Amino acid sequence: MNNTNRAWESPRWWFYILLPLVHFASVKLTFFCAVTPENEVVVWLPNAVLLAALMRFRGQRGWLMAILTFCSDTFANMAVFTPAVAVQLSVINLIEVAVTYLLMRRAGASSDLKRVEDLRKFTIAGPLIGTLLASLMAAAVLKTQMATGTPYLTLTRLWWFGDALGMMIYAPLLLALTQTDHEPVRLHKTDALAVLVIVVLAGVIFSTYGGAINGVSMTPTLLLPMVLYIAVRFGTRWTALTVALVSLAVSIMLTSGNRPFGDISVHLEIIHAQEFILTLCIVGIGFSILMDELRVRERGLEARVRQRTHELEDSNSKLATLSQTDGLTGIANRRRFDEVFAAEWSRAGRSGQSLALAMLDVDYFKAYNDTYGHQCGDDCLRAIANLLGKNVRRVGDLAARYGGEEFAFIAPMTDSHSALGIAETIRRALEQLNLPHAASPFHVVTASIGVAVIIPGKSDTPQGLLQMADAALYQAKQQGRNQVVLAG
Ligand SMILES: Nc1nc2c(ncn2[C@@H]2O[C@H](COP(=O)(O)OP(=O)(O)OP(=O)(O)O)[C@@H](O)[C@H]2O)c(=O)[nH]1
Numbered sequence: 001m002n003n004t005n006r007a008w009e010s011p012r013w014w015f016y017i018l019l020p021l022v023h024f025a026s027v028k029l030t031f032f033c034a035v036t037p038e039n040e041v042v043v044w045l046p047n048a049v050l051l052a053a054l055m056r057f058r059g060q061r062g063w064l065m066a067i068l069t070f071c072s073d074t075f076a077n078m079a080v081f082t083p084a085v086a087v088q089l090s091v092i093n094l095i096e097v098a099v100t101y102l103l104m105r106r107a108g109a110s111s112d113l114k115r116v117e118d119l120r121k122f123t124i125a126g127p128l129i130g131t132l133l134a135s136l137m138a139a140a141v142l143k144t145q146m147a148t149g150t151p152y153l154t155l156t157r158l159w160w161f162g163d164a165l166g167m168m169i170y171a172p173l174l175l176a177l178t179q180t181d182h183e184p185v186r187l188h189k190t191d192a193l194a195v196l197v198i199v200v201l202a203g204v205i206f207s208t209y210g211g212a213i214n215g216v217s218m219t220p221t222l223l224l225p226m227v228l229y230i231a232v233r234f235g236t237r238w239t240a241l242t243v244a245l246v247s248l249a250v251s252i253m254l255t256s257g258n259r260p261f262g263d264i265s266v267h268l269e270i271i272h273a274q275e276f277i278l279t280l281c282i283v284g285i286g287f288s289i290l291m292d293e294l295r296v297r298e299r300g301l302e303a304r305v306r307q308r309t310h311e312l313e314d315s316n317s318k319l320a321t322l323s324q325t326d327g328l329t330g331i332a333n334r335r336r337f338d339e340v341f342a343a344e345w346s347r348a349g350r351s352g353q354s355l356a357l358a359m360l361d362v363d364y365f366k367a368y369n370d371t372y373g374h375q376c377g378d379d380c381l382r383a384i385a386n387l388l389g390k391n392v393r394r395v396g397d398l399a400a401r402y403g404g405e406e407f408a409f410i411a412p413m414t415d416s417h418s419a420l421g422i423a424e425t426i427r428r429a430l431e432q433l434n435l436p437h438a439a440s441p442f443h444v445v446t447a448s449i450g451v452a453v454i455i456p457g458k459s460d461t462p463q464g465l466l467q468m469a470d471a472a473l474y475q476a477k478q479q480g481r482n483q484v485v486l487a488g
Pocket residue numbers: 328361362363364365366367369373374375376377378381403404405477481
């Protein structure tokens with residue numbers, strides 16, 4: 001995890017300097033470009049700053065953040081209101097954020113607004129309950145202490161909509177900007193064109209101040225489909241930024257006395273603007289979070305499929321190994337022997353090189369079992385398999401249990417002399433293993449080996465080579481056992 005990632009894990013010392021500064025700047029920015037000459041707030045941004053800080057750090061040192069933003073709020077408010085009103089309004093702002101944050105925690109919303117479910121809980125806690133509660137209180141303060149002529153319910157509505165919109169735009173934006181694990185955007189060819197269209201359209205709309213071109217009203221509403229495109233393609237971070245910029249531009253137009261939604265009363269104009277910004281939030285931020293969530297789910301699903309496929313391949317390869325391994329001795333079984341033998345036969349046939357095959361049969365093994373028991377017989381077979389594995393180890397060679405107490409090995413590109421050498425080494429090694437065999441004239445476990453070598457010709461068959469090796473083995477038995485015979 002790098003330093004940037006850690007900076008947003010838990011608040012550092014510098015965050016307590018940054019927070020009141022950003023908060024103070026946000027109050028000033030709101031007064032500067034989101035409050036109309038008639039003193040009506042289009043979008044109130046500062047509460048989103050504290051809320052985003054509480055959510056980002058999951059309430060760690062929330063009390064300190066609350067005190068700092070309360071001070072900056074009061075200080076900034078005093079430029080517009082009397083100190084008493086400024087303090088009361090700051091307290092109300094604090095209550096609004098605290099209620100929102102606590103309701104979200106109670107509802108179990110994850111604090112980084114990455115899922116639609118979290119957005120739903122956030123919308124109910126903040127833009128619906130927290131801000132409405134604060135609006136009712138703030139309107140009462142303004143009505144009783146500012147002697148304003150605006151009706152109480154109008155004041156409530158103005159405060160409510162302004163705060164709700166501020167929260168809906170800026171809390172997701174600040175959270176998205178401080179999020180450390182966001183997805184890289186994979187650009188399509190059409191994206192550059194779409195961004196160009198959006199920039200040009202926005203330029204036309206905001207430079208004509210909502211006027212008409214050839215009878216077409218250039219209202220900001222024309223930007224809605226574009227914001228939807230950004231939401232679908234670029235994720236929450238870019239969508240929240242676009243929504244913030246568009247709403248800021250609309251606010252600036254209104255506060256500078258322009259009428260982006262046509263020649264109607266200021267009151268209606270503000271209502272239109274707020275409805276438009278609300279639609280932007282729902283369409284833009286709602287959709288982008290939905291898309292982000294779908295993308296995360298899709299990736300999770302892909303990762304699970306990859307993992308399952310890997311596990312399946314693993315099991316398949318284990319199964320394949322198992323199906324080719326002899327259960328008792330752990331070396332290749334008859335099935336594997338047949339496969340390799342067929343393959344090596346074809347290869348030897350094509351390359352014109354010799355192929356050696358040996359059959360090994362334990363001597364007097366029935367007597368061994370009768371003397372020492374079946375269990376010891378099994379141990380003896382395992383010891384012989386182990387010995388075979390150690391001596392038949394060149395690349396391409398294969399030692400296998402052919403069946404019962406009979407083993408075989410294949411040695412490609414091996415002439416008679418070398419094949420006899422390998423077989424003799426094995427026979428001697430077994431003898432020197434000194435496994436006691438009281439019922440054998442050799443007094444130790446021994447084996448007879450028949451060896452056959454061939455350069456497969458057109459008329460030869462693998463069965464023919466097997467019969468040759470078998471015949472040599474029979475001859476070894478006949479000649480007294482514990483010996484190697486090369487097929488004539
Ligand atoms: N313990 C054990 N014995 C086995 C296994 N497979 C085969 N056998 C025994 O191996 C013995 C083979 O006996 P035979 O075919 O009569 O041959 P032999 O006694 O070795 O005599 P020669 O081959 O003529 O020297 C039988 O008693 C089988 O029961 C096994 O997996 N475990």
